[in-house]
Amino acid sequence: MSDTRRDSGGSEDGQQLGPPGPSAAVPALDPEQLQVLRHLGREWERVSRDPEVWRRALPVDPDLGSFPERHEIRPAPVVRLVRVTGLGGTEHEAEAAEAADLPPTRLGRAAHRVRRALLGAPLRNTALVRERMRKLIALPVLSADVLSSVAYAPEAMLTVLIVAGAAGLAYTVPISAAIVFLMLAVAVSYRQTIRAYPHGGGSYIVAGENLGRLPGLVAAAGLMTDYILTVAVSVAAGVAAITSAVPALVPATVPLGLGVIAVLLAGNLRGIRQAGILFAAPTYAFIAAMFALVITGLVQALSGSSPAAPPAPHAQAAQGVGVLLVMRAFASGATAMTGMEAISNAVPAFRRVEWRNARTTLTCMAVLLITLFAGLIALIELTGTVPGGTHQTVLSQLARLSFGTGWMYVFVQAATAAILLLAANTAFNDFPRVLSLMARDNHAPRIFLRLGDRLAFSNGIILLSVVAAVIFAAFGGVTTALIPLYAVGVFLAFTLSQSGMVVHWWRLRGPHWRKSLAFNATGATLSALVLLTAAIAKFTEGAWVAVFIVGLLVLMSLRVRHHYTTVDAALRLRPHAIELPRHAICSPGTGGVEGPGEAGDGRTEEENEETPSEIHHLSVVPIETVDLASMRALAYAASLQQPVLALHLSPSEEEAERFRGYWTQWGDHLPLEVVVSPYRAIVAPLVNYVEALHLQRPDLTVTVILPEVVTRRWWHGLLHDRLAARLRRALRHLPKIVITTVPFHV
Amino acid sequence: MSDTRRDSGGSEDGQQLGPPGPSAAVPALDPEQLQVLRHLGREWERVSRDPEVWRRALPVDPDLGSFPERHEIRPAPVVRLVRVTGLGGTEHEAEAAEAADLPPTRLGRAAHRVRRALLGAPLRNTALVRERMRKLIALPVLSADVLSSVAYAPEAMLTVLIVAGAAGLAYTVPISAAIVFLMLAVAVSYRQTIRAYPHGGGSYIVAGENLGRLPGLVAAAGLMTDYILTVAVSVAAGVAAITSAVPALVPATVPLGLGVIAVLLAGNLRGIRQAGILFAAPTYAFIAAMFALVITGLVQALSGSSPAAPPAPHAQAAQGVGVLLVMRAFASGATAMTGMEAISNAVPAFRRVEWRNARTTLTCMAVLLITLFAGLIALIELTGTVPGGTHQTVLSQLARLSFGTGWMYVFVQAATAAILLLAANTAFNDFPRVLSLMARDNHAPRIFLRLGDRLAFSNGIILLSVVAAVIFAAFGGVTTALIPLYAVGVFLAFTLSQSGMVVHWWRLRGPHWRKSLAFNATGATLSALVLLTAAIAKFTEGAWVAVFIVGLLVLMSLRVRHHYTTVDAALRLRPHAIELPRHAICSPGTGGVEGPGEAGDGRTEEENEETPSEIHHLSVVPIETVDLASMRALAYAASLQQPVLALHLSPSEEEAERFRGYWTQWGDHLPLEVVVSPYRAIVAPLVNYVEALHLQRPDLTVTVILPEVVTRRWWHGLLHDRLAARLRRALRHLPKIVITTVPFHV
Structure with missing residues (x-):
């Protein structure tokens, strides 16, 4: 029962009465993991850009302590903006914490006020x-x-x-x-x-x-x-x-x-x-x-x-x-x-x-x-x-x-x-x-x-x-x-x-x-x-x-x-995750399915990309209709400078023709694939199509870019078909699919 | 009441008895919208790559009709893969439809079988x-x-x-x-x-x-x-x-x-x-x-x-x-x-x-x-x-x-x-x-x-x-x-x-x-x-x-x-959405807030990027701990070759120091910002930080890349804090924030 002892060993440091410290929630890395981390870093060094390049490329100053004063800022309408200077300091703490906690919706803010009145202001850890x-x-x-x-x-x-x-x-x-x-x-x-x-x-x-x-x-x-x-x-x-x-x-x-x-x-x-x-x-x-x-x-x-x-x-x-x-x-x-x-x-x-x-x-x-x-x-x-x-x-x-x-x-x-x-x-x-x-x-x-x-x-x-x-x-x-x-x-x-x-x-x-x-x-x-x-x-x-x-x-x-044991083991930085650094086997464009099947240690080939060079992109943009939300999603996809495929699901061939017509009028700037779904389903054929893409090129990371109309009040969401949410739910179980939602606010 | 007549005009074509055709759900574009669409296309042409380049860059054959036969494919374990050849054809229709409808979870599949037994196979539109x-x-x-x-x-x-x-x-x-x-x-x-x-x-x-x-x-x-x-x-x-x-x-x-x-x-x-x-x-x-x-x-x-x-x-x-x-x-x-x-x-x-x-x-x-x-x-x-x-x-x-x-x-x-x-x-x-x-x-x-x-x-x-x-x-x-x-x-x-x-x-x-x-x-x-x-x-x-x-x-x-009227008006391709094509006003790195405030027609500057060149990227990767899921999210972010900022929220300064130590051991490949959140909140400070970034550079489209652990059964999700989902809910109301989830399957 040695590991029981280790598990409950926390009692030895007298944490019984007080709550466990933050380290309990996020345990420290053990030496093996640290070694793997360093190894991983060397991999990145070999294949990625110079870190200084990344730093210089950063368009913002990430230290928001040096943020301009509030009165200098022209307040943008609609947007709610809050100073965060105080987060690291002391005197503005309560205020900043208040601000940091403020939820974005009106109902949320009302609930927040009730909560503060009932429960009082937040307390620091040191309290x-x-x-x-x-x-x-x-x-x-x-x-x-x-x-x-x-x-x-x-x-x-x-x-x-x-x-x-x-x-x-x-x-x-x-x-x-x-x-x-x-x-x-x-x-x-x-x-x-x-x-x-x-x-x-x-x-x-x-x-x-x-x-x-x-x-x-x-x-x-x-x-x-x-x-x-x-x-x-x-x-x-x-x-x-x-x-x-x-x-x-x-x-x-x-x-x-x-x-x-x-x-x-x-x-x-x-x-x-x-x-x-x-x-x-x-x-x-x-x-x-x-x-x-x-x-x-x-x-x-x-x-x-x-x-x-x-x-x-x-x-x-x-x-x-x-x-x-x-x-x-x-x-x-x-x-x-x-x-x-x-x-x-x-x-x-x-x-x-x-x-x-x-x-x-x-x-x-x-x-x-x-x-x-x-x-x-x-x-x-x-x-x-x-x-x-x-x-x-x-x-x-x-x-x-x-x-x-x-x-x-x-x-x-x-x-x-x-x-x-x-x-x-x-x-x-x-x-x-x-x-x-x-x-x-x-x-x-x-x-x-x-x-x-x-x-x-x-x-x-x-x-x-x-x-x-x-x-x-x-x-x-x-x-x-x-x-x-x-x-x-x-x-x-x-x-x-x-x-x-x-x-x-x-x-x-x-x-x-x-x-x-x-x-x-x-x-x-x-x-x-x-x-x-x-x-x-x-x-x-x-x-x-x-x-x-x-x-x-x-x-x-x-x-x-x-x-938890299973999940922690799966998420742990572990040696075999990097001992077989995989390089692209299929060069883009060959489209063969004879790509990498499984890694040498019996794991499937999925989701062990730990360095940027191992990731090969394909963005798929499902488009229901031609409107500003979908145009924005297309523009976003194209701006990433990675291969893009627009996908339209159509209930009938006529509908499909009509959509292709729009596409041509627009200028046919991106590759379009129209799938006719005679059973009116949208989610299932799309999931299917994305799975088939994965099968065709298992080495690709497919990013599905979904335009999503965001309504201001949650109950308005009931009036929309919430396709983005349904697709996200359906797609998240597939391997090597990244899901991106490009919101359009109404 | 002329528009009432137009609204209910569908009755004239005898659709009273049968259901309305698909066009009812997705109305056709009117001439004005078509004109806007063409205009938009010319904008793209001016600023984006040659369409042929995009097409050649496509690493897959999007026409899955020409998909190789099933028996040639080495079936990957865990993954469920379904042929979609039949989707356009006729003989495999029922089968394909069945397959297309198959939900990904076990519970879903059971429910699906009950449903089929009770309700019968799906019917085509032409039925x-x-x-x-x-x-x-x-x-x-x-x-x-x-x-x-x-x-x-x-x-x-x-x-x-x-x-x-x-x-x-x-x-x-x-x-x-x-x-x-x-x-x-x-x-x-x-x-x-x-x-x-x-x-x-x-x-x-x-x-x-x-x-x-x-x-x-x-x-x-x-x-x-x-x-x-x-x-x-x-x-x-x-x-x-x-x-x-x-x-x-x-x-x-x-x-x-x-x-x-x-x-x-x-x-x-x-x-x-x-x-x-x-x-x-x-x-x-x-x-x-x-x-x-x-x-x-x-x-x-x-x-x-x-x-x-x-x-x-x-x-x-x-x-x-x-x-x-x-x-x-x-x-x-x-x-x-x-x-x-x-x-x-x-x-x-x-x-x-x-x-x-x-x-x-x-x-x-x-x-x-x-x-x-x-x-x-x-x-x-x-x-x-x-x-x-x-x-x-x-x-x-x-x-x-x-x-x-x-x-x-x-x-x-x-x-x-x-x-x-x-x-x-x-x-x-x-x-x-x-x-x-x-x-x-x-x-x-x-x-x-x-x-x-x-x-x-x-x-x-x-x-x-x-x-x-x-x-x-x-x-x-x-x-x-x-x-x-x-x-x-x-x-x-x-x-x-x-x-x-x-x-x-x-x-x-x-x-x-x-x-x-x-x-x-x-x-x-x-x-x-x-x-x-x-x-x-x-x-x-x-x-x-x-x-x-x-x-x-x-x-x-x-x-x-x-x-619906409001939303349709907001989503409509409309002239003023493109009559004022905006170009980057802030060059990257200046970081000023004196950027574009409002477009000329009184709209705020948000979300009218309709061409790829109008979008300037910054990816923010919130990282809770160093594990495979977050390494994968970092690799994904870096592979997009756009500016990346890693963000860590720490409940205390010691915790923050520890995390910076890991980062150094890894090799410090990407810019890291550690925000100390003494109130243990994660969602609010992050939302706040992202809002502050937006305020600093309103012209940037900030992509928040969230690592997400996906469990195989939904109730296992209850054991995780579902940070990705909570962040997504909190962030989706912010302007110009794109949310990407990089799933890690356990």
Whole structure:
């Protein structure tokens, strides 16, 4: 698995947190390629003009920094012209960037203005700073995801158990105890990961480095599924917190949620970073609210002053307690752990000594999580609260019991909604990052590597929003309906990450390796058990969707990588591309087909012209009618001083005669060939003709010069037959065909 | 309105029935343009090479008829090559056409095979024959539309009246009498049209020639709305005839109807023509069935042997009889007349003497229509049948009363379904024809002029199917819900057509003009009354949809024509395009911007190079990275022997330095400019740079040569950033920019 290691080696230089540098997108040439490049240069030298001749021939000054000032320029009508002096400088930067981004169409400009208002001005690459977090900030920022899940996990568990009535509810405490134990084990397990991967040990990295590429991809797929569902579930639970307080909003659940996702999308495209206090506040507020709730509730319950819980509406048993039911409840409750991996991903963001601070924070987080979870379960148990049909979350019911409907109740609900929003936002940071790591390893389309002009991975953010919104809407924004999908991805990533750590310790065998290995092995085993539980018990309830998505993502990753490998190999400067420099075999005019068939190394003779002298031209100008656009294309073709052939396709012989007549009247300046197409097709006969030309003289590079009428508005294009576009599409698959469009603007 | 006459002059040469010839799509040059062409030729002669030089320089034999035989050619791998010898000949035609049509991608080829299986092999232009019809064939073919409407019109009328209970039903006979009178008047009116327009007098032609362009367009819009609704209503009524007999099919109404539309679509794309006996049979069967039904029913009713009609389920009055109700019932019943214009459109299809035969046929049709309509109304009145909630059409109820459920009942239902299908098929012939007439006058997009390879106006047929299917589905396939939309379009076309005839007679004032004018004026007045009745009484029930569609179509037609006029004027060879032949003002290298601003006649200096010497080149090759694709693009650019500038966009200064290093290693053979784009944008800075080049030297034609990686499957394209396509889109709006893509196939 040595090349897996090389692929994911980028993690070593601490690029985990920030986006990969530009070199990741355009890798440097290796020595072999450089050698080929030099060799190629010598070929050019031998056959081409003196470079100085080219330079002197240049009719323009390419350095547009020395461009005349704007006020000296007589503005040409219609044309939009923009100074670019500032591009290299500093003071005009924002202005130049604005100008450089201005799209050419009116609609485009309007969209551009909306975009700027929403997203702000573009940011320079150098604006990327690596912020270091204090523990007091890191804790709330990184634990929002996991802590927020106590808002829905107990309820999800109860929703399963209540089907079996009181007998089912009796399992609440034992199952919760098992979950708490699991939390402990996973937390200890991740403490190991933090020390071993101080540069950030996401599941993709850890599983990929230790278990191989495929487990790494599976872990990444699990993580991505997890992030998508984090958005969907957190938004659903957040909206539920709001609608519990304002029941009138219940019918608007789906639009509300979609609105929240849209706000998250816009905010993240703008580039919301972990911005200190703003992001710390909701978490602390939520922790405070939960402690207040738990303590007040417990005191009330134990002192007997608690008001009676409303009678459970579904308390009659609909089915008996079975193993499957308990498994399902366990898997639902275990979603309280989603997000526990966050700190281990973000180790480099801590202040020095990073791993030590990260570990301390992880411990704090685990303690908080366990306390809140256990406290809430105790409160639920003591008050006898059950998920009701009253459009109220369990948390809202508990808060009402303890605080009535006063400002404390509102505070609890607001804090809950806020932390859930923050949790969803976490996924907006993590999903594009994982996707960009995968793209760097060629496992995802390269568009996910592209940084938007606000330095955010815009494409990944958009993808996440769209998929999460679709899933949210498809499940009607109901948290409990989404929960069965959730556990699979999370525990898949946990299991693979912990298993990777086991292999890691086994390979390393440093001091205390046995203890570390044991901790991680326990974590891995328990995670795997939850994974199996969730996948089996909830398969038909929705887990199959998650399994399907994971499988699909893995398959796509593999295909994507295969494609990139093929393309990169094809595009690489490689020795045999120049070791057989071909010279013209057919002299122009002989027209024989006994030309070069294949190069010596078995490649076909196509497209290995790397020096100008190897290219022999023929321009073909397809002309539909005699008008200014086609005259311009003919003039362009002729001005290149290479052989030109005009081609006219005619539906009938009479039409052809008429056209030949025009040609004669014009003066017959260029060779014309008229092809009669009795089937009225234009594209197919032309493609055919060009292919036949290629067959006749495979050494020629045929340039098809298409006149193209460009309309000012895109919908006007619908009124024209867009022949140029159709021909371009049809011709681009042919070998050694260059396509030139000579636009004529109307 | 002289140019309206010129526009629609195509009708004079009898092209009404067949499609317009190829010359319609590509109009001939007028003398002025020819003069400009010759002038232009002299310019070329003065400045360009000797034509013989060009011809000798041609490295290929352009006449591919003399192409070597296939077996002599060593087949190149990967490349698909097809013989084109047969294109001009006769015996290999079908084969060559097949080959010529073969699309290059695998998906395309599969689709192609499906298409051939469904639609058959392509047809030659010469396969267009103008079939002449005997009266016995013409009658059923041309009257299917109008006769079939008696299957739903009486029911539509009753459905309105029954709302007022028995008091409403009492109006059945008077309203029917009015409709019969209207039928008579319109028939007489159309008899005038037939004599006056022996080459075919569709509403578009008659209204356009006599009333002006706008009324013509309104008539055409009305007709098109009518045809769309004919399909929707006929299919709905046909499906109702089937579901009346087989009630189990009622829930499948919409899928059934969509299936029928799909069959009609496929059949018409294949090019179903009025194919004699096959199309005559359903009409005669329907006529026979109706006569049998009416006679049997009347005999039974009058002899008192009729079984009692089932009690009317809605017989209690839901509202009183008002003027609006009667108007609505009248408008609904008047839909029995839809399709009466068919014969007047098709006069040239009759045998000699065309107009006399057409008139006789029209008279027959009118007599049949009135007899069937009156007979059915009488039967309904006598049996007391009303539209029921039993999923049975009125016709089906009548047939059951008369024939029970035996084979005669099945025959009536089958014949009804068959003639309705035939009526829908009529619209598939007429709609694309009207659209093509409009396209010939530049009132509709030119794609509707294009004949498919089966000689059918494929695009119009597809448009009709889609729109009719959408409307059918939107109204749930319920005939009575569609009826309110129907009358407006039909009577709009009737009114304008008859009014046009009034003007025609007034202008002509031939023998008996007063009588003819009086007949047409009566027809026009009555049609206008029905139009107003329908539009007002049924506006809220659906007529607004029809009014909206008509308005939209008219507006679009005007915009389309305006656009074509603008474009044609811009593309026309025109004197001032060459009267000021421009010569290079800036000599290369001076780089001043004080170049030519505007030509003397106020046009900007752009894009009026009509001779090769006027074009001064600069090639710009944007290069992202050093690979084979970009080396090939550079080689191509250099081989053109015109000034070349390589352009690299770099996200950072270090990246730029690295690239300059590669360039030096290669040998620095071409001038390189590196633009640092700190905002990571690629397209915008490049567009900007090219614009700045244009500003610096407006006389240059800048060719942007883009390396483009072409993947074998289109979805692989999603994995690449498709920079070439994005740049092409961004650059095509700039003046004097030619875009060349050098493909590199992976």
